[in-house]
Amino acid sequence: MNELLDLVSATARLGGPLALAAMGGLLSERSGVVNIALEGAMLASACACGMVSAATGSTALGLFAGLVAAVIVCLLHALAVLGFRIDHIVSGIAANAVAFGVTGFAIKVAVQRGAELKFTPLPQIVYIACALILPVVIAFMIQRTVFGLRINAVGNSGSKSAEMGVNPIRVRLVALFGCGLLTGLAGAMLVSQPEHFTANMTAGKGFIALAALILGGWRPIPAMIAAFAFGLFDALQIRLQGTPMLGVEVPSQFWASLPYVITLIALAGFLGKSKPPAALGRE
Amino acid sequence: MKLQILIPALVIVAAGCGSGSKAEEPLTNGESKPALTIALVFDEAGRGDKSFNDSAARGLDQVAEELKARTREIDSKSASDYKPNFESLVFDKPDLIIGVGVSMDSALHEAAKANPSQKFALIDMPSRADNVLGVTFKEEEGSFLAGLLAGMTTKSNRVGFVGGKNIPLIKKFEVGFRAGVLTANPNAVVTAKYTEDWSDIQKGKEAALSLYNTGADIVYHAAGRCGLGVINAAKEKGKLAIGVDSDQDHIEPGAVLTSMVKSVDKAVFEAARMVRDGTFKGRTLELGIKEGYIGLSEPKDYTKPLMPNGALEAVEEAKKMISDGALIVPKSEAELASFKPPRLASLQ
Numbered sequence: 001m002n003e004l005l006d007l008v009s010a011t012a013r014l015g016g017p018l019a020l021a022a023m024g025g026l027l028s029e030r031s032g033v034v035n036i037a038l039e040g041a042m043l044a045s046a047c048a049c050g051m052v053s054a055a056t057g058s059t060a061l062g063l064f065a066g067l068v069a070a071v072i073v074c075l076l077h078a079l080a081v082l083g084f085r086i087d088h089i090v091s092g093i094a095a096n097a098v099a100f101g102v103t104g105f106a107i108k109v110a111v112q113r114g115a116e117l118k119f120t121p122l123p124q125i126v127y128i129a130c131a132l133i134l135p136v137v138i139a140f141m142i143q144r145t146v147f148g149l150r151i152n153a154v155g156n157s158g159s160k161s162a163e164m165g166v167n168p169i170r171v172r173l174v175a176l177f178g179c180g181l182l183t184g185l186a187g188a189m190l191v192s193q194p195e196h197f198t199a200n201m202t203a204g205k206g207f208i209a210l211a212a213l214i215l216g217g218w219r220p221i222p223a224m225i226a227a228f229a230f231g232l233f234d235a236l237q238i239r240l241q242g243t244p245m246l247g248v249e250v251p252s253q254f255w256a257s258l259p260y261v262i263t264l265i266a267l268a269g270f271l272g273k274s275k276p277p278a279a280l281g282r283e
Numbered sequence: 284m285k286l287q288i289l290i291p292a293l294v295i296v297a298a299g300c301g302s303g304s305k306a307e308e309p310l311t312n313g314e315s316k317p318a319l320t321i322a323l324v325f326d327e328a329g330r331g332d333k334s335f336n337d338s339a340a341r342g343l344d345q346v347a348e349e350l351k352a353r354t355r356e357i358d359s360k361s362a363s364d365y366k367p368n369f370e371s372l373v374f375d376k377p378d379l380i381i382g383v384g385v386s387m388d389s390a391l392h393e394a395a396k397a398n399p400s401q402k403f404a405l406i407d408m409p410s411r412a413d414n415v416l417g418v419t420f421k422e423e424e425g426s427f428l429a430g431l432l433a434g435m436t437t438k439s440n441r442v443g444f445v446g447g448k449n450i451p452l453i454k455k456f457e458v459g460f461r462a463g464v465l466t467a468n469p470n471a472v473v474t475a476k477y478t479e480d481w482s483d484i485q486k487g488k489e490a491a492l493s494l495y496n497t498g499a500d501i502v503y504h505a506a507g508r509c510g511l512g513v514i515n516a517a518k519e520k521g522k523l524a525i526g527v528d529s530d531q532d533h534i535e536p537g538a539v540l541t542s543m544v545k546s547v548d549k550a551v552f553e554a555a556r557m558v559r560d561g562t563f564k565g566r567t568l569e570l571g572i573k574e575g576y577i578g579l580s581e582p583k584d585y586t587k588p589l590m591p592n593g594a595l596e597a598v599e600e601a602k603k604m605i606s607d608g609a610l611i612v613p614k615s616e617a618e619l620a621s622f623k624p625p626r627l628a629s630l631q
């Protein structure tokens with residue numbers, strides 16, 4: 001029983017940031033903007049949240065700073081793809097590079113000045129609740145509200161939506177703003193676990209969130225399930241490490257790669273069925 | 284159209300801000316002789332891990348201060364940066380270029396072979412060229428002491444290890460630790476987990492939590508920045524962690540039993556001093572307890588109460604045996620299999 005509880009809580013901690021970031025990606029991609037900048041937005045949020053919390057001693061201010069930082073990264077991406085019509089992938093790579101460089105520089109300066117980066121975060125349960133409830137809210141919003149339908153419309157065809165009197169740029173801007181808030185929450189959740197920011201601490205989680213989004217067919221609840229499934233496999237592999245299987249010592253590299261391999265297989269198996277928004281990355 | 288090129292370009296320039304240089308010292312140190320110039324290349328981690336890289340950074344700061352040298356440091360964003368980083372540094376012709384970390388081995392040697400007159404130092408890997416000083420450490424010796432202390436301290440007879448990557452370098456930490464635990468407490472079980480990542484601090488914490496939740500009460504780490512997650516997990520669970528490379532006792536006072544200190548800072552300083560004194564020679568140094576480069580952190584008022592009586596005496600005894608050559612600590616699984624635990628008088 002204890003072991004089960006341990007596994008469930010580890011799954012929630014590992015899957016939560018992925019689910020939140022996947023929801024951010026969902027808003028962005030359903031409106032037609034490819035967003036590989038989830039990684040950079042999460043990293044920026046984790047850095048801002050960790051550093052501001054540590055500097056001010058206020059978790060609320062830290063969370064706010066994290067949200068702002070992720071929104072900035074997402075709006076930078078929006079400016080590039082909506083304003084300057086730069087290819088979505090190129091802009092996403094650039095946004096990630098900026099986030100990586102700026103957060104790396106920030107921590108270096110902070111460390112050289114002898115800053116302590118420890119802080120007391122919001123309890124994990126708050127973030128876990130967000131990761132479970134927000135996908136339901138977003139599912140309702142996407143299917144049942146006017147704004148949700150507009151996101152769908154511009155995601156299918158920006159030009160047709162414009163003819164119907166919906167400004168695609170405005171809808172996408174709002175969607176990317178929402179994406180910033182959600183990835184910001186994801187980054188804040190991530191940094192709240194070790195209560196410490198370190199350079200490049202997202203370590204590819206933004207891309208796994210994106211994989212969960214695609215695996216879930218760009219639908220909120222399936223994407224959330226995919227994110228927590230990845231968390232479950234990650235929690236499992238950590239627990240299985242060091243235990244011989246059928247008397248054979250399995251190398252740790254095998255276990256560590258397991259969640260990624262399963263994701264890859266799942267993506268290869270499901271991708272035929274999952275259909276991206278028609279205008280994704282095209283406008 | 285031009286904006287489409289300009290914006291990514293600006294962005295890339297901004298991203299490049301991650302690398303900084305420190306050249307506050309004037310070109311001459313007051314005398315007519317030009318100052319020593321020392322350049323150092325970090326791997327993807329850079330400053331801020333409170334462990335391995337911060338130790339190297341302390342060494343560099345000391346070089347700047349005590350040798351009045353001009354120092355320059357470069358961060359690498361990925362392994363593909365090592366080569367261009369070395370190439371651009373070679374162009375500046377500093378007196379010494381130091382590469383910090385195993386992963387730069389091939390890039391550094393490539394640059395060294397192409398520029399035989401440039402002096403290099405490489406931390407954690409042996410030298411393969413006449414102009415490269417390879418500095419390796421006997422981490423297994425310090426890990427043995429850490430294991431000895433853990434074996435004496437554990438109450439649950441279960442201890443854990445969290446490694447960054449399952450590579451021979453990190454295996455030395457694990458194997459030395461296992462040998463130490465075995466010597467102090469043959470009944471204790473050691474479980475090892477690897478994060479397979481140096482920067483994913485969340486995974487470091489989860490690996491440690493899984494060990495603590497299955498009964499371990501002490502976890503030793505050699506996982507770079509991931510290790511900060513291990514120490515946080517110890518604090519959260521009210522258990523103990525053992526720090527690595529730098530003295531990490533102060534990070535969470537009372538949750539860190541001791542730290543296995545590997546003096547990368549001293550090695551960086553010595554390499555620079557050798558260049559200044561003209562004693563630099565391409566060779567491989569193996570630094571351990573005997574040489575004074577490996578050991579446990581100084582016991583402090585908040586770490587001593589965590590240790591059982593007589594523990595420090597046993598550590599001192601083992602330390603003496605190792606530096607006298609009476610005890611050879613295993614550094615691979617194969618050597619561990621044939622390892623005979625020594626009888627320590629202070630353990631009886």
